[in-house]
Amino acid sequence: MTLSIAKPLIRRHAEIGIFLIGAILVVIFASTSDGKWANLYNIGTILQVTATLGLMSLGVALVIGTGEIDISVGSTFGMGALAYLWLAAHVDPSLAAVAAVAVGAAIGLINGLLVTRTGTPSLIITLGTLMIFRGIAIALTEGFSFSVPYAARKGWAYFGLGGGEFLGFNTALYWLIIVLVILMVMLKAMPFGNRLLAVGGSAESAHSRGVRVSRIKLSAFVLCGVLAAFAGTLEAGKLGFADGSMGRLMELQAIASCVLGGCLLAGGRVSLIGALMGAFVLSSIQSYLVVTGVRPQWFILILGLIVVIAAYGDRSLRQWALRK
Amino acid sequence: MKQLVRSQGFGAIIGVVAMLVVFTLIDFSGWWTNQTVANVSQFTAILAFVAMGQALVIMTKEIDLSVGSVYGLAGVAFITLEPALGVPGSFVLALAIAALVGFLQAIAVVKGELPSMIVTLGGLFAARGIIYVWTGGSVHNFSPAARSHPMTRLLGGELFGIDAAILWLITVAAILGLLLWATPFGNRLLATGGSRESAESRGVRTDRIKIAAFILCSLLAGFAGILTLCNQPQTHVTLGENMELEAIAAAVIGGCLLTGGRGSILGAILGALIVVSFRYELIALGAPSSWYITFIGAVLIVAVIFNQKLARFLGHSA
Amino acid sequence: MTNTHPLIQVKNLDLHFGAFHALKNVSVDFHAGELIGLVGDNGAGKTTLIRVLCGIYAPSSGEVFFDGKKIEKFHPKLAIDQGIETIQQSVGLCDNLSIARNFYLGREPVKRILGIPFLDFAKMREKSTRVIRQFGLRDNVSADDEVERLSGGERQSVKIGRAVEFMNRVVIMDEPTNHLSVREREHVNELAVQLKEQGLLVIYITHDIFQVHKLADRVVIMENGAKVADASTDAMTAEELEEVIRQGGRLVEKREAV
Numbered sequence: 001m002t003l004s005i006a007k008p009l010i011r012r013h014a015e016i017g018i019f020l021i022g023a024i025l026v027v028i029f030a031s032t033s034d035g036k037w038a039n040l041y042n043i044g045t046i047l048q049v050t051a052t053l054g055l056m057s058l059g060v061a062l063v064i065g066t067g068e069i070d071i072s073v074g075s076t077f078g079m080g081a082l083a084y085l086w087l088a089a090h091v092d093p094s095l096a097a098v099a100a101v102a103v104g105a106a107i108g109l110i111n112g113l114l115v116t117r118t119g120t121p122s123l124i125i126t127l128g129t130l131m132i133f134r135g136i137a138i139a140l141t142e143g144f145s146f147s148v149p150y151a152a153r154k155g156w157a158y159f160g161l162g163g164g165e166f167l168g169f170n171t172a173l174y175w176l177i178i179v180l181v182i183l184m185v186m187l188k189a190m191p192f193g194n195r196l197l198a199v200g201g202s203a204e205s206a207h208s209r210g211v212r213v214s215r216i217k218l219s220a221f222v223l224c225g226v227l228a229a230f231a232g233t234l235e236a237g238k239l240g241f242a243d244g245s246m247g248r249l250m251e252l253q254a255i256a257s258c259v260l261g262g263c264l265l266a267g268g269r270v271s272l273i274g275a276l277m278g279a280f281v282l283s284s285i286q287s288y289l290v291v292t293g294v295r296p297q298w299f300i301l302i303l304g305l306i307v308v309i310a311a312y313g314d315r316s317l318r319q320w321a322l323r324k
Numbered sequence: 325m326k327q328l329v330r331s332q333g334f335g336a337i338i339g340v341v342a343m344l345v346v347f348t349l350i351d352f353s354g355w356w357t358n359q360t361v362a363n364v365s366q367f368t369a370i371l372a373f374v375a376m377g378q379a380l381v382i383m384t385k386e387i388d389l390s391v392g393s394v395y396g397l398a399g400v401a402f403i404t405l406e407p408a409l410g411v412p413g414s415f416v417l418a419l420a421i422a423a424l425v426g427f428l429q430a431i432a433v434v435k436g437e438l439p440s441m442i443v444t445l446g447g448l449f450a451a452r453g454i455i456y457v458w459t460g461g462s463v464h465n466f467s468p469a470a471r472s473h474p475m476t477r478l479l480g481g482e483l484f485g486i487d488a489a490i491l492w493l494i495t496v497a498a499i500l501g502l503l504l505w506a507t508p509f510g511n512r513l514l515a516t517g518g519s520r521e522s523a524e525s526r527g528v529r530t531d532r533i534k535i536a537a538f539i540l541c542s543l544l545a546g547f548a549g550i551l552t553l554c555n556q557p558q559t560h561v562t563l564g565e566n567m568e569l570e571a572i573a574a575a576v577i578g579g580c581l582l583t584g585g586r587g588s589i590l591g592a593i594l595g596a597l598i599v600v601s602f603r604y605e606l607i608a609l610g611a612p613s614s615w616y617i618t619f620i621g622a623v624l625i626v627a628v629i630f631n632q633k634l635a636r637f638l639g640h641s642a
Numbered sequence: 643m644t645n646t647h648p649l650i651q652v653k654n655l656d657l658h659f660g661a662f663h664a665l666k667n668v669s670v671d672f673h674a675g676e677l678i679g680l681v682g683d684n685g686a687g688k689t690t691l692i693r694v695l696c697g698i699y700a701p702s703s704g705e706v707f708f709d710g711k712k713i714e715k716f717h718p719k720l721a722i723d724q725g726i727e728t729i730q731q732s733v734g735l736c737d738n739l740s741i742a743r744n745f746y747l748g749r750e751p752v753k754r755i756l757g758i759p760f761l762d763f764a765k766m767r768e769k770s771t772r773v774i775r776q777f778g779l780r781d782n783v784s785a786d787d788e789v790e791r792l793s794g795g796e797r798q799s800v801k802i803g804r805a806v807e808f809m810n811r812v813v814i815m816d817e818p819t820n821h822l823s824v825r826e827r828e829h830v831n832e833l834a835v836q837l838k839e840q841g842l843l844v845i846y847i848t849h850d851i852f853q854v855h856k857l858a859d860r861v862v863i864m865e866n867g868a869k870v871a872d873a874s875t876d877a878m879t880a881e882e883l884e885e886v887i888r889q890g891g892r893l894v895e896k897r898e899a900v
Contacts (some may be wrong), residue, residue: 036640069441081363087545123387123441124572128625131569135618142612189760191750194739198747201736208698208733210719210748226617252449263440268738297461301453307446636660 011319014262015274017317022281028290035209036291044169046283048238049153051172052077052162052231056250057257058183059227061275064258065187067200067267068115072219073228073254075133076107080229081236082137084161085146088237095158097233104229105222107133109205112221116214130251138244140149141243162237172234176276179227184272192204200267223277228254235267249300253282258301260310282306336433336578336594343598347605351480357422362487365606366555369489372596373548374567375574376500376542379592382575384530384537385517386433386440389568390425390447391545397451398422398546399553403464415550422546423539430590431540434531448568466557470612482545486567489551496544501589513537517586525583566617573624576598576631586635599623647710649674649843650695657690657703657867659760664690665701666868672845673824674811677838679858679875680847683885687867688847689731692814694726695845697721717746727809729801731816735789742785745770745804773803794821802830808838813837814845819853831857849868851887855880863887 010016027142030038056073063070069307082102087096111129115122153163162172187193199216208212228247236242259265260281261274285306286299348356375392381388398418405414425447432443470476481488504510516521516530523530545564553559577598578591599620606616648671654694657665665687672678680688693699694706701847707713708724721728729732735744746766752759770785777799779792786806789797798821815834819827822830824848834857838844848854863886871886878886 026513075429113628114625118632124628125625126571128621128628131621131624132618133621135614135616135621138614138617150573167475170415175569185760188765191759191761193750194743194747194750194761198736198739198743200484201738202733205730205733205736206747208696208718208728208730210697210717210722212717212719249449252445255445259442267440268736269405284531295457295460297453297456300449301457304446304448304450304453306451308432308438308443311442311446312432312436315436315438 004051007321008271009318013271014264014269014314014318015277016258016262017273017275017314018281020236022277024283025070025284029284033288033292037288040168042291043288044165046280046287047173048162048170049224049283049286050280051170051176052235052277053253053257054176054252055172055179055231055234055275055307056228056254057275057279058179058272059224060251060254060259061181061261061263061270061272062187063122063224064197064255064263064265065168065200065267065270066217066220067203068217068220069255069265070108070111070224071109071251071255072111072126072133073224074224074247074249074251075130075137075172076104077232077235077243077250078137078244079107079133080104080232081242081246082140082146082232083229084233084236085148085240085242086298088148088158093155093161093163093237097157097161097230100229100233100236101226102225104225104232106225107229108225109218111225112218115221116217133154133236133246134248137246141242141244142213143243146236146243149280153240158237162234163240170238172238174233175230175296179230180272180276187270187272190215192219197268197270200264200269202224202268232293232318252303252307253279256310259307259314264314278310288309336588336591336598339359339577339598341595346584347592347601360608362603363602365490366487367600367604368593368597369487370548370552371491371567371574371600372493372593373496373551374571375545375578375592375596376497376589377544378568378571379575379578379587379589380500380504380513380537381440381541382572383513383517383521383587384534386534386537387444387572388426388429388447388541389441389444389572390429390451391541391571392564392567392569393448393451393455394422394425394545395549395552395567396455396562397425397549399549399559399563400455400459400464400561403466403553403557403559404459404551406466406470411475412450413468415475415479417542418550419546422469422542422549426460426539426559427535428540429542430535433538434534452565455563459561461561463561464559466553471557476554476557479551480557487555489555492547492551496547497593504589509533509536514586523564566620569624570596570599573620573627574626579626579631595627648672649709650711651707652691652695653705653707654680655691655694655706656702657694657699658702664867665694666866668704668864668867668869670869670872671834671864672812672843674843675838675841676860677834677844677846677858679854679861680755680845680864681849681851681854681861682864682870685694685866686864688864689816691864692728692816692845692847695812696726696730696814697722700702720784722808725809725811726814727805727812728814729805729816731799731820734801735797737790738788740764740786740788741783741792742770742799744789744800745773745807749808761869768801769807773807774800777803778829795823795826797891799826801824802833809837809842812843812845814847816847817849819848819850838895851884852880855883 056077060070060073079199083103084096084100087099111126114125160171160308162170164171166174182276195206195216199212199213203213232247257278258275260278262271263269263275289296289299374395378388385443393482398421401421402414402418405417429443432438433440479488497549512523512533513529515528518534522529549564575592575596578595579588602619603616606619650672652668652670655665655668665722668691687825692827696714697718697720706714751765753762767785779796779799802818819829824831834844834846846854846858850892860874861883862869
């Protein structure tokens with residue numbers, strides 16, 4: 001009886017599943033880690049990781065919303081970080097961040113143009129660009145060092161871009177909240193969002209109603225690149241240095257966050273807040289493994305299993321909710 | 325002529341010819357020396373196994389991103405289990421592990437009705453994670469006794485002056501080619517990728533076909549991993565990293581359409597030859613190894629776009 | 643009526659999809675205030691032809707004139723902006739969106755706050771609710787419901803309602819009575835005649851020869867991607883029309899020759 005009341009709610013809000021999972025995990029983690037997990041410092045760390053992964057996941061969610069996929073974000077994240085660090089040592093960090101974001105936009109533009117102009121599967125195209133920019137990132141870091149000298153790690157702009165804390169939390173978290181609000185408004189309350197979801201729901205129908213499908217997809221890829229590079233900027237700001245492998249495997253975590261959060265891979269259904277919650281759950285698991293002394297190698301195995309289980313759970317829940 | 329152009333491996337044949345001409349004309353590193361030819365053909369054979377398996381899966385309109393990890397996992401299993409089980413025993417068990425990974429992924433795709441991309445992306449990480457957890461990140465070596473075991477030498481040495489891997493490739497490719505073009509299974513496999521509804525309406529159990537394709541793909545990847553270790557009996561946890569990309573690139577260069585229903589075994593082998601040759605040439609040129617990753621990414625994109633255009637030009641619905 | 647210049651003029655239209663020749667040298671005129679029946683077997687090219695007219699496909703060669711002006715760029719947006727509304731058979735609604743969002747897809751009403759365009763939800767809801775009630779959707783269906791939950795007939799009603807709301811020159815109906823009950827069918831057919839009488843051009847695709855004979859002023863018959871006949875319905879009975887379709891237009895040519 002109570003379950004049947006939940007049906008329409010779940011049908012509309014696919015992210016309910018991940019909120020339940022998140023709540024259960026928080027309780028389990030807090031009660032089994034002897035205070036090592038549930039303390040302010042650790043939660044702050046988790047939220048910082050959630051912020052960078054979350055920004056990336058929001059971008060991926062937009063692309064998934066159009067029915068495409070972007071797995072190049074891990075490399076875009078790395079390129080954004082490198083661009084920021086390289087410039088932040090010479091110019092004002094805010095200018096460096098703008099440049100890093102521009103690099104992300106360019107990568108997104110390349111992805112988007114290749115996908116929309118040639119009509120090839122985005123999986124393969126972005127798999128290709130994932131490798132292209134990973135190779136470039138490694139090549140760059142082999143020749144130069146990418147770090148901001150300690151003396152230069154100061155000033156409002158540097159602290160504001162992930163390099164400091166505000167009210168006890170890394171500034172990346174506040175950026176995440178700002179971006180989330182903007183994107184949610186865009187997606188739900190602006191014509192662009194309506195068209196983006198329509199393209200993912202049925203590109204053919206959207207086209208027949210005069211929506212410029214290619215342009216919408218292109219914008220989604222560019223936004224995704226921008227967010228991934230910005231996430232890289234914030235991470236670089238926190239660390240102050242980067243190497244060529246920065247952001248490796250993050251593309252998988254971002255996709256996992258989206259799937260966990262109730263974004264339908266076929267497109268048309270997106271939950272931004274769900275994707276964020278997915279990022280939070282993944283960061284929490286990772287942190288739990290670290291604080292309880294489990295070898296970090298387990299994370300990669302668990303991550304792989306979570307992706308498949310999440311995809312299956314999401315599907316089952318949705319099917320159940322759609323049944324009359 | 326039209327017939328030839330329409331054959332799925334055509335792009336790859338053109339590519340191989342063009343590549344060989346260029347490498348012969350601009351000869352940086354002594355392309356036609358015994359050393360180069362032996363190395364390139366050895367690596368090609370290994371990659372070709374993985375690429376052929378990938379091609380089978382792509383023909384059913386799915387994709388298997390886990391092959392690199394399965395390749396590594398089978399290799400690591402083979403070398404880790406050898407002290408306990410001996411060479412033949414660990415060979416069988418390593419292949420069984422590979423087949424099991426393929427089977428589990430196939431079940432998730434077919435019964436769970438999940439996109440193969442997500443399932444095998446998960447498989448890619450799960451299998452790699454198992455390697456890390458199992459080995460604890462350390463390097464393994466074959467014992468001298470295992471190295472001289474007849475089976476190791478049959479799989480990894482030279483037979484009649486030719487690398488065993490190449491002979492194995494020719495054998496397996498011939499069997500797969502026959503399976504694909506001359507058996508009901510092959511017909512059904514292509515039908516499954518071409519139009520699943522139509523295949524099902526004709527009574528084809530497309531779920532079983534897909535399961536078979538995934539298992540074959542994992543088996544071939546696992547076999548390639550074992551062959552690699554028989555040849556160079558030392559392994560590391562990163563064995564097979566990025567190999568899924570090379571395999572997909574090779575299959576796509578070889579004329580597999582990602583829209584399913586078309587592909588070629590010969591094409592996959594030629595695709596592998598192109599990928600490996602370029603890798604060799606880049607190394608010979610002294611380019612840093614990181615550029616190779618960039619290069620494979622670029623080749624993948626160019627190949628997939630080229631194939632798409634070729635297919636449209638020929639009037640296939642792609 | 644027919645002595646004015648045609649509203650849509652199609653000249654020597656060809657369309658290839660790869661090796662497939664979908665439209666072969668099609669020339670046809672459509673006038674305002676006409677109800678045209680477009681008939682032919684499955685795969686004859688009817689739907690392909692109207693998809694060119696509504697901008698979904700661009701022709702490989704040939705010309706299309708709208709109101710005397712040559713159409714240079716083909717895109718559904720341009721067609722809709724010119725007042726050509728199309729009720730497509732299988733496309734047109736996105737399952738994942740609400741009725742109101744589907745209704746205004748591509749031309750969403752906005753309220754600007756600080757120059758930023760926000761969806762005008764009140765207007766979207768109010769207008770689409772009125773239209774779906776008018777076209778007979780159940781009372782318990784609201785404009786906020788996702789299209790996914792609608793039946794075939796309800797979906798068709800949403801598409802028809804939307805077309806009527808936005809059209810001002812041309813309405814193209816691709817098998818509009820599919821999925822509809824007898825009563826709803828009559829309603830749609832009456833609507834087609836009404837629209838014609840208001841001076842719109844109505845192009846009506848159907849398989850039902852008796853229906854089209856009753857409704858249409860003129861029938862255009864297609865076969866294998868080519869136009870094979872173009873005749874006034876006054877000139878023949880429904881049985882003769884059926885015979886023409888079966889014969890692939892040869893009969894008409896004979897009659898015209900006589």
